Amino acid sequence: EAGVAQSPRYKIIEKRQSVAFWCNPISGHATLYWYQQILGQGPKLLIQFQNNGVVDDSQLPKDRFSAERLKGVDSTLKIQPAKLEDSAVYLCASSKRQGPGANVLTFGAGSRLTVL
Amino acid sequence: GESVGLHLPTLSVQEGDNSIINCAYSNSASDYFIWYKQESGKGPQFIIDIRSNMDKRQGQRVTVLLNKTVKHLSLQIAATQPGDSAVYFCAENGAGGTSYGKLTFGQGTILTVHP
Numbered sequence: 510e511a512g513v514a515q516s517p518r519y520k521i522i523e524k525r526q527s528v529a530f531w532c533n534p535i536s537g538h539a540t541l542y543w544y545q546q547i548l549g550q551g552p553k554l555l556i557q558f559q560n561n562g563v564v565d566d567s568q569l570p571k572d573r574f575s576a577e578r579l580k581g582v583d584s585t586l587k588i589q590p591a592k593l594e595d596s597a598v599y600l601c602a603s604s605k606r607q608g609p610g611a612n613v614l615t616f617g618a619g620s621r622l623t624v625l
Numbered sequence: 626g627e628s629v630g631l632h633l634p635t636l637s638v639q640e641g642d643n644s645i646i647n648c649a650y651s652n653s654a655s656d657y658f659i660w661y662k663q664e665s666g667k668g669p670q671f672i673i674d675i676r677s678n679m680d681k682r683q684g685q686r687v688t689v690l691l692n693k694t695v696k697h698l699s700l701q702i703a704a705t706q707p708g709d710s711a712v713y714f715c716a717e718n719g720a721g722g723t724s725y726g727k728l729t730f731g732q733g734t735i736l737t738v739h740p
Contacts, residue, residue: 513668542726542727549733550730550733551730551731551733552669552714552728552730557726557727564723565727600668608725609657609674610725611726612657612671612674612716612718613671614669614671616667617668618666618668619668
């Protein structure tokens with residue numbers, strides 16, 4: 510099966526500019542996640558969707574980050590305005606299963622953001 | 626909380642040796658503990674998980690050990706191969722049914738396998 514697709518792979522912007530990342534999960538996967546991975550650290554959960562509804566966005570900095578998953582398939586993550594500390598890899602992941610099987614996430618390759 | 630920074634723990638082994646990667650976790654109420662492997666330029670990939678009521682689980686060439694007394698998790702890789710070179714993360718999913726998939730990752734360990 511095709512993996513989780515993300516674009517763009519790389520993006521360089523200046524602080525205060527905006528950026529958007531796109532994710533297409535594995536077909537049939539109802540649950541979609543966005544994780545932020547700062548260099549040298551493990552991924553950190555930003556937001557979880559179940560179909561087109563938000564399940565958990567408690568760690569999303571809502572003053573500058575927004576995410577949506579229209580029609581319960583693709584998702585976009587937006588940052589506006591970007592700060593230097595937003596430099597990171599933004600990973601999209603999806604899961605088909607429920608219960609403990611939901612811990613088996615399939616990650617995309619990520620979108621690397623550099624904020625200058 | 627977790628210690629963070631650019632200097633990840635590293636483990637260097639020879640091809641064919643056994644590798645042991647360690648992790649200390651913080652949430653004693655977590656239901657599952659999971660190991661992920663991340664190769665350069667790729668997203669993390671699931672390796673194996675263990676439920677909190679178990680102390681050992683084996684997979685293909687991998688074994689995970691859980692010591693809840695000291696909040697310690699380890700991943701053992703048998704007959705390590707160059708393709709095992711990657712960063713290994715332990716993760717926990719917290720407590721409760723709504724926490725599945727919402728993983729808290731550790732800092733990671735860099736494993737380098739020399740031919």
